[in-house]
Amino acid sequence: MATARRRYCRHCRQPLRATMRADALYCGPACRAAARRSRRYWMKVFAVDLAAARGLQDRIGRHCPVCGRWFVPGVGVRRDARYDRPACRTAAWRARRRRRSPAQPLREAVTESAAVTDTGTPARG
Structure with a gap:
């Protein structure tokens, strides 16, 4: 009888659980997402290095x-x-912020809802 080969997560290199699917590559969704972010990052870094080698840095x-x-x-x-x-x-x-003109003084405009009636009580609007 052949023994099962131990499998490891492609991102964190931890052993995969024996109960995981036969085609599982990562130990969970967090590792899958982290691996994707890492791939995208390194693809961009490679593109930058390639552009620098060709003298096209200003384009990227x-x-x-x-x-x-x-x-x-x-x-x-x-x-x-x-x-x-x-x-x-x-x-x-x-x-x-320093280049902006000095702050304008606050205007003392009163809106209708805040106006006071003759009796000293606020108006209802």
Whole structure:
């Protein structure tokens, strides 16, 4: 009688339970999802390396407007990222806030619902 070969999860390398399906590759949904994220990440990294080797970095990457560092959106940051890290995003926001005109004084407008009647009680609207 042949002994069953021990199988392992393709992501975490833990042994698969004996009760799992014969065609199971991962120990559970969390490992399946993590493996997919890892594959997607490494495919992007490979594409970046290939583009860099061919001299096409400017087509897939951009420079951060704050620090000037070159980065690839979608690899470690969102695909539509303008800044390479949160510190640059915060610095840009603070610079925009400083450039804004000083705050306008609050107007003392009273809405109808907040108006007061002759008797001193709030009006119902």
